[in-house]
Amino acid sequence: MALSKKTKEAFLGPLNANNPVLVQILGICSALAVTVQLKPALVMGISVTIIVALSNVVIALIRKSIPMRIRIIVQLVVVAALVTIVSEVLKAFAYDVAMQLSVYIGLIITNCILMGRLEAFAMTNNVKDSLMDGLGNGLGYAMILVMVAFVRELLGSGKLLGFQVIPQWCYDHGYSNCGMMFMPAMALILVGCVIWAHRSINEENK
Amino acid sequence: MEKFYQLWKKFGKNFEQGGKLENLSSFYDAFDTFLFTPTTTSKRVGAQIHDGNDSKRTMILVVLALVPAMLFGMFNVGYQHLLATGQLAMGMTCPLFWKALGFGVLAVLPFILVTYIVGLGIEFIVAQMHHKEVEEGYLVTGFILPLILPINTPLWMVAIATAFAVIFAKEVFGGTGYNIFNVALIARAFLFFAYPTHMTGDNVFVRTAGTWGWDHVAAVDGFSGATPLGVLATSSDASLLPMRFMDAFNGLMPGCIGETCGWAILLGAILLLITGVASWKIMLSIFATAAATALLFNHFGPDTAIANYPWYMHLVTGGLMFGAVFMATDPVTSARTECGKWIYGALIGMMVIVIRVLNPGYPEGMMLAILLGNAFAPLIDWCVVRVNINKRMKRA
Numbered sequence: 135m136a137l138s139k140k141t142k143e144a145f146l147g148p149l150n151a152n153n154p155v156l157v158q159i160l161g162i163c164s165a166l167a168v169t170v171q172l173k174p175a176l177v178m179g180i181s182v183t184i185i186v187a188l189s190n191v192v193i194a195l196i197r198k199s200i201p202m203r204i205r206i207i208v209q210l211v212v213v214a215a216l217v218t219i220v221s222e223v224l225k226a227f228a229y230d231v232a233m234q235l236s237v238y239i240g241l242i243i244t245n246c247i248l249m250g251r252l253e254a255f256a257m258t259n260n261v262k263d264s265l266m267d268g269l270g271n272g273l274g275y276a277m278i279l280v281m282v283a284f285v286r287e288l289l290g291s292g293k294l295l296g297f298q299v300i301p302q303w304c305y306d307h308g309y310s311n312c313g314m315m316f317m318p319a320m321a322l323i324l325v326g327c328v329i330w331a332h333r334s335i336n337e338e339n340k
Numbered sequence: 341m342e343k344f345y346q347l348w349k350k351f352g353k354n355f356e357q358g359g360k361l362e363n364l365s366s367f368y369d370a371f372d373t374f375l376f377t378p379t380t381t382s383k384r385v386g387a388q389i390h391d392g393n394d395s396k397r398t399m400i401l402v403v404l405a406l407v408p409a410m411l412f413g414m415f416n417v418g419y420q421h422l423l424a425t426g427q428l429a430m431g432m433t434c435p436l437f438w439k440a441l442g443f444g445v446l447a448v449l450p451f452i453l454v455t456y457i458v459g460l461g462i463e464f465i466v467a468q469m470h471h472k473e474v475e476e477g478y479l480v481t482g483f484i485l486p487l488i489l490p491i492n493t494p495l496w497m498v499a500i501a502t503a504f505a506v507i508f509a510k511e512v513f514g515g516t517g518y519n520i521f522n523v524a525l526i527a528r529a530f531l532f533f534a535y536p537t538h539m540t541g542d543n544v545f546v547r548t549a550g551t552w553g554w555d556h557v558a559a560v561d562g563f564s565g566a567t568p569l570g571v572l573a574t575s576s577d578a579s580l581l582p583m584r585f586m587d588a589f590n591g592l593m594p595g596c597i598g599e600t601c602g603w604a605i606l607l608g609a610i611l612l613l614i615t616g617v618a619s620w621k622i623m624l625s626i627f628a629t630a631a632a633t634a635l636l637f638n639h640f641g642p643d644t645a646i647a648n649y650p651w652y653m654h655l656v657t658g659g660l661m662f663g664a665v666f667m668a669t670d671p672v673t674s675a676r677t678e679c680g681k682w683i684y685g686a687l688i689g690m691m692v693i694v695i696r697v698l699n700p701g702y703p704e705g706m707m708l709a710i711l712l713g714n715a716f717a718p719l720i721d722w723c724v725v726r727v728n729i730n731k732r733m734k735r736a
Binding site for chain 2: 308310312313314315317323
């Protein structure tokens with residue numbers, strides 16, 4: 135199945151040139167809150183990807199029958215239903231991670247990326263493109279979360295996905311974990327660094 | 341100043357071609373440019389006044405003002421070491437004095453080297469990337485940063501903090517003169533939040549282990565390296581006074597390297613005030629408000645040891661003096677309007693006592709108070725200017 139150019143762009147654009155976190159600066163709040171460790175960040179990224187993709191599909195399916203005046207409410211109902219499902223699934227199969235993410239799973243409903251995609255894309259595009267757009271935006275968001283969480287967990291607690299990666303030898307010779315990594319301020323600075331790198335690379339390509 | 345300049349020029353004759361110190365002429369030239377260039381001043385015509393005071397000379401004046409605190413800090417590091425290891429049991433002698441000074445110099449010197457190498461390295465790289473000249477702004481930061489650190493801070497942490505502060509507090513804002521926060525304080529704040537166990541507590545302010553493997557002696561039994569404020573923060577006895585006023589003012593007590601001695605800091609303050617580099621309004625405002633706030637807590641505050649700490653002791657312990665003289669007065673990050681300086685100083689003076697007294701987690705509040713003051717300085721200036729404009733509009 136060859137994808138048309140537009141479909142490809144819908145998927146690849148949000149990964150780099152039109153990344154929701156780096157370029158549109160959306161979803162920063164949760165990016166700061168859940169990235170202390172890699173595992174919750176991964177789960178959060180996957181959850182958001184699934185929810186954006188599915189809600190995009192649902193809204194694209196019914197986009198012609200949604201009355202314009204109440205479209206926001208309809209979109210919210212769809213998103214809320216999906217978020218509730220994901221939240222229940224997480225509680226059933228990954229209870230400890232669900233507890234770590236606490237309110238942030240529920241708060242996906244208010245994540246700007248979701249409403250933004252539904253309004254800007256799913257309301258005016260067909261189902262296939264909307265699915266690709268949702269996947270692209272979700273993965274673009276997850277990518278940044280994983281990058282930030284990787285640095286924060288590695289330097290903050292010397293672990294990756296809960297496994298100790300910095301050997302005890304280093305601690306014996308005076309190395310210390312950086313407590314600053316636990317603070318949201320440092321997450322903001324790290325996101326800033328990623329944006330910095332992203333901009334300078336993209337400017338060179340132009 | 342004119343007389344000193346004549347003397348200096350006379351001294352400089354030695355370094356000219358054929359003079360007896362010809363080989364050292366580059367040293368003379370370096371100091372000559374630091375201290376006396378540019379030499380151009382405006383003609384005495386009209387109302388304009390323009391002297392040759394550029395940022396380079398301002399910076400070197402601040403560094404000179406810091407020298408007494410640095411020297412005393414070095415001596416104090418050695419003194420505390422000897423005290424902690426029991427070598428002063430017989431009292432101070434001449435050899436022990438030199439041992440203390442030597443130990444301190446060897447212990448503090450690596451800090452200065454690390455801050456300058458890392459900080460200047462980054463400055464050079466950034467200047468190269470932007471094809472600009474290297475700014476002299478780092479001179480003071482690199483000198484002041486070791487003075488506000490505990491002596492036991494590992495050097496790699498100093499390097500990371502310096503790099504963090506220079507990149508994220510200075511270069512991203514546009515380099516020298518554009519930073520919102522005091523760069524040295526940001527480095528200290530980074531260390532404070534990233535490695536809290538290395539920045540506060542009883543074990544960080546006195547080096548009992550040796551320096552470069554020299555004089556590695558175990559501490560005597562019952563030794564505590566707590567600072568006066570550290571003692572107060574953890575004690576429950578409200579009447580406890582760790583030391584008397586003059587002891588604290590003389591500064592032979594545990595603390596960050598350069599912050600302990602009132603005399604040394606006052607010497608620096610006098611130089612800064614005579615040359616007009618620092619604002620006396622900010623200093624006075626900080627001291628006055630801090631004293632007033634402490635007095636308020638003495639009378640109406642909670643019945644804790646730190647709240648009952650006399651107001652005059654607050655002024656000479658911890659980093660209050662050092663911060664008020666050298667860090668809060670940084671012309672880049674402080675308020676610039678004359679009225680704003682009073683408000684800015686008052687905000688810092690009040691906050692430092694409030695943090696010390698009301699937050700048991702932070703025995704010392706000067707760093708956070710100054711950073712808060714830095715954050716509010718532009719707003720203070722804006723308000724002062726607005727008020728002035730409105731006043732004049734009404735008059736018209």
